[in-house]
Amino acid sequence: MLADNARAIACYRRCGFREEGREREAALVDGTWRDDLVMGILAHEHTTQREDPDDVGAGAEQPWVTLAPHYERARGREDSLDRLVEWPPKEVLGDVTGRSVLDVGCGDGSKLVELVRAGARACVGVDVSGHFVGDGGEGGAAAPDPELVQCDLNELESIPGVAGRTFDRVLFLQSFGYATDPVRTLRTARSLLTDDGFVLLTRTHPIRYAVERTELNGTSLGEEYYSTERFSYATGWNDQVRLHKQPSTIADLLTVFSAAGLWVETAVEPQLSDDDRRRHPHKQRWMDTYLGILVFRLRPHPGR
Ligand SMILES: C[S@@+](CC[C@H](N)C(=O)[O-])C[C@H]1O[C@@H](n2cnc3c(N)ncnc32)[C@H](O)[C@@H]1O
Numbered sequence: 001m002l003a004d005n006a007r008a009i010a011c012y013r014r015c016g017f018r019e020e021g022r023e024r025e026a027a028l029v030d031g032t033w034r035d036d037l038v039m040g041i042l043a044h045e046h047t048t049q050r051e052d053p054d055d056v057g058a059g060a061e062q063p064w065v066t067l068a069p070h071y072e073r074a075r076g077r078e079d080s081l082d083r084l085v086e087w088p089p090k091e092v093l094g095d096v097t098g099r100s101v102l103d104v105g106c107g108d109g110s111k112l113v114e115l116v117r118a119g120a121r122a123c124v125g126v127d128v129s130g131h132f133v134g135d136g137g138e139g140g141a142a143a144p145d146p147e148l149v150q151c152d153l154n155e156l157e158s159i160p161g162v163a164g165r166t167f168d169r170v171l172f173l174q175s176f177g178y179a180t181d182p183v184r185t186l187r188t189a190r191s192l193l194t195d196d197g198f199v200l201l202t203r204t205h206p207i208r209y210a211v212e213r214t215e216l217n218g219t220s221l222g223e224e225y226y227s228t229e230r231f232s233y234a235t236g237w238n239d240q241v242r243l244h245k246q247p248s249t250i251a252d253l254l255t256v257f258s259a260a261g262l263w264v265e266t267a268v269e270p271q272l273s274d275d276d277r278r279r280h281p282h283k284q285r286w287m288d289t290y291l292g293i294l295v296f297r298l299r300p301h302p303g304r
Helices: 006-014 043-049 063-075 081-086 110-117 153-158 182-191 206-217 221-225 250-259 274-279 281-290
Strands: 018-029 032-040 101-104 124-127 147-150 167-173 193-204 231-234 242-245 262-268 293-300
Touching (some): 063 081, 182 193, 182 250, 206 231, 206 250
Parallel strands (some): 101 124, 101 167, 124 147, 167 193
Antiparallel strands (some): 193 293, 231 242
């Protein structure tokens, strides 16, 4: 295609094609010689993309089954954003002593283990990957508490160990984006809450995805932030695995919460501490460009 056809290039990139070369002044258009861009995709890259459930239909292998160990390795780094800004929101969670916690999309379950050590009880973690702490990655329960269950969060109401129970805290830590029907999933979460229970939900700042896509697609921030087209991206944890996301604006998120009968009690955008800023200036530079995450404490709307 013509090398200045930004929209076609963006479309191919979104499908996983990469630039392989440029044929200089190869096309004569309206009397002007223009460059052609050559893009390609290798068979194994195409196969890896097809691991995404959107591409192959329900029941297919989940990208997170492959991705989970890479994510946990990256999360373990001293300068990981998870350590610096994403898990500190436990302050929003408050004291968990004696509280029952359901962690939806719990990863390897280590955050839940931390909460149990801090006094939480009757805790359940659910994740589709099945790579849980202490069980060698085979899936299944690692210990009586927390109970870790390999399941799809889109079937929350029927998950063994969850159905028929209530929890003081329901967490979606960087996992809510995988709900195929976000309102239904949140309504289910709401129905699992005890009388004074709340949902703690974190999401990547929607503007971060928009900025990344402007860089990739050569578009403007407004075009990407307000886009409603699904997009895919190679994760920094393993660039062979692509994840697909539905863009959402902050207004979209608030509308979903409201439709699920929840109101925002607290919303926080965690920042690096002064100390971490000094120790990891590259992370501050990254945050200054791409922003971080949003943390919401959501309470059931009385009477809804
Ligand atoms: C970014 S990680 C966050 C993990 C963990 N909550 C944390 O904060 O470290 C996203 C998690 O969502 C899980 N996930 C993705 N799709 C899921 C689904 N359909 N059902 C359950 N878990 C899912 C992934 O396996 C992964 O562990």
